[in-house]
Amino acid sequence: MSGPLVVVGDALLDRDVSGAVTRVCPDAPVPVLDEQAATDRPGGAGLAALLAAAQGNDVALVTALADDPAAARIAELLTAAGVRLYPLRMPGATAEKIRLRAGGQTLLRLDRGGAPQAPGEPPEAALEVIASAGAILASDYGRGLLRQPTLRAALAEASAPVVWDPHPKGPAAVAGVRLVTPNLAELRQLTGDAGAGSALSTATRAGHELRRRWRVGAVAVTMGPDGSVLCHSGSTPLVIPAPSEVDGVEDTCGAGDRFAAAAATALAGGALVSEAVGEAVAAASAYVAAGGAAGLHRQPEDQRPSTPAGSAEELVARVRADGGTVVATGGCFDILHAGHVATLQAARRLGDALVVCLNSDRSVRGLKGPDRPLNTEGDRARLLAALDCVDAVVVFDEPTPHVVLSRLRPDVWVKGGDYAGDGAPELPEAELIRGWGGRVVTVPFLAGRSTTATITAARQRGARLIKGAA
Template identity: 65%
Template sequence: MRGPVVVVGDTLLDRDVEGMVNRLCPDSPVPVLDETSAVDRPGGAGLAAVFAAAQGADVVLVTALADDAGGARLSALLAAAGVRVYPLALPGATPEKIRLRARGRVLLRHDRGGASGDPGQPSDEVLRVLAAASAVLVSDYGRGVAGQPALRAALAATRAPVVWDPHPRGPAAVPGVHLATPNESEVRELVPTVPGESRLATASRGAQGLRRRWRAGAVAVTLGGDGALLCHAGSTPLVVPTAGSAEGDTCGAGDRFAAAASLALAEGALVSEAVQAAVAEASAYVADGGVATALPFPERAVAFPERAVGARGEPSPRGPRWGTSQPGGERVGVAAVAALLAEVRGAGGTVVATGGCFDLLHAGHVATLQAARQLGDCLIVCVNSDASVAGLKGPQRPVLPEGDRARLLAALSCVDAVLVFDEPTPEAVLSWVRPDVWVKGGDYASGVGDAATLPEAEVLRRWGGNTVVVPYLDGRSTSDLIARSAAGQAVGADGEPPGPVGVTAEVTSMPERTR
């Protein structure tokens, strides 16, 4: 592949809730589900991207993320699966699809959330990554991303093969796509049916109608357990059957099919070869247990739906990443950050963020935070969790648990909100927050201070953000504090208590401030 496989579309938060049914509700004749476990996973375009990444491909996902806990959860899940997210702003709430299951069978599906407006504009970096793609999969779930005008123009102009997985509520495929992959029910909604027509005749006529309407190279209609029907410009369709029985949970089978076809086209396969590979992949996926066994997201206990905090401030080891409540009150946690983002962005302000371990908060930290706050209208501090700090700095760290570190940071007047994250890098949390400016301290004495060399710089470019470096306050570090304390020495630089601090920010690129 000469470039990444790019997935474009709407991402949902899928949650499977497992439980036992042993009784009926006393006030209504409906079963009562006693919940035992649950698992969250990306759905929609996010699921297709995870499938592609699981096959070892370099995958970029262009999707819209909301400023809420669901958007934060999706960012973490996608990062854990190895998907690089290029986010667009999503006004409204993250769409969620919740399936209540007992003994492997779905009892009820509960949908909630959704956009309250159009997705935001793609950055120049998004348009560049589309132009460099080895293949593009448009996974349309009818929620607006596939209809974004700038994205559609870029999709129409790309030279990479484009696979379009349509939705009846979504827009038409851009002219010239290599392959469209509707299922039977979508074809019946998009093309009028003919009474008395056979199943294959309906699929073939519908596929040819869509191929001409969209000026597509080919249309493959997925037929569930019976494989797929592929229509080219010729009059005779190609039927690709499944290798065997494909009974089981079909949730995500269409995404698996579209992802497999996209990967095959990226490797130079013919469309007919790509469809055969996709049928084989989707059939094996269903036969092996479907989404419950195919993804790397473990079940979690449901007794702790939020990140619990012990008496000493240590987090409970159970619960999802980025719990919706954290110690320190209203300024700490996903809910606090989401409310702050909505307020600042609604007023046209500039969002600034910085991050680090902040273990034993010292004057150098404070100087960096004060300098960062001057660069915008709010400052969000992303803090490594205890597990993340131990992974980076060894089992003896951190000195202070994450609850205490979050409280101390939130108490500073220059800090507007704090968010704790578990990953070794802040990529996932940055993809959700989408700050206008990311600030890091730079050691200019040793020549380390170029914002372009920071790994976060590439992440910020995905949505047009900027990376900023401010000088370190010389002689202050947590490691030195620990060593000096252990040796019984004075803690200040040169053996003296630190005095007043003046820090000047050096900015590599800055948007115009809006007050």
């Protein structure tokens, strides 16, 4: 990204007050919440900026703030997260949303701030940061900032890609926006579509209507656990499913902000709109899986994008709790071929779950040289995880899988039959596996199938084609 991600929109202060309900109020039939904790976070466009900054992006926020304690708290929280603020002066009070929660459920939401007030003119510094942006996210929460004429003119003239996250009470996007990201309910309100037919047909019909009406490049309709529907210049929509369903989520607040910010960041990096929406679906799904807004205040964990933290460990724990056998195997799997599949299928038949320990890109380079891998660890992990015989994939950075094996402690460690036979070297992991009573086995290997042979054959064929064309 050549410039910052600039978020332009209405910032709010969100406060979650959590506690316990053990009695009913004596003077009214309502529960009494005994407060145990209160957590503040930026809301609205402020949350979008916070989420983008948490991904390591250079983020600036252009918003309207009143001269009050709520605005001071928003500024404090965002500045601490590394977000640069460019505030417009706003009369009245800064909006606050206070949610009273017990047992993971919201009992009541109290809103403060009253009716939105028209902000003043943006400072020159705000206009300059918009002009220098690598990408722009217009985050509309219906409080009027994106109606400000000078700001709208700056957004219309910006050379950076603009993603517009709309609100039913807000204005239309400026013409020429690269991507608009309503959810299905917002889309129906924005277009007046009654929603006849399936959700997919509604998203397609209303998405194309909004794209035509607002004269924007594309509309990505977010549909929660069903992913997103991208309506672009073609007549056929692109449906991008979520990676997996997420159950028991405490709080999905901010999923739309995470989606829009991820899409804007991807566009700034040169991604196609379809690629940006794919990345946004994955980012929003991961955000929700981590607990949504509630997860922002948990202790951060070491996570790899290709393998959700704890997934392999949780699988192993479940299998062991049921008295099952955990099988593991490992490798680079740079170009997945029939030999790999045969080994994986044979390994899976030896137990109740198969975990694949996958060399990271850095690990593969150390083993195979600077020209490998041909496919990234994310793509390799995704292909492996799509196989019915694979139950989990975990990526490791070291030259050998010793560290991850020590953590998982599988009952059986499997390698292909190229390690079998008289004179074959003992597997380097054998002593480690036997240390906790595990077994090391080999399974039949399909001769003549290898990644190196595949690459060599492809290069030789390419050389012959080039020679013949000459």
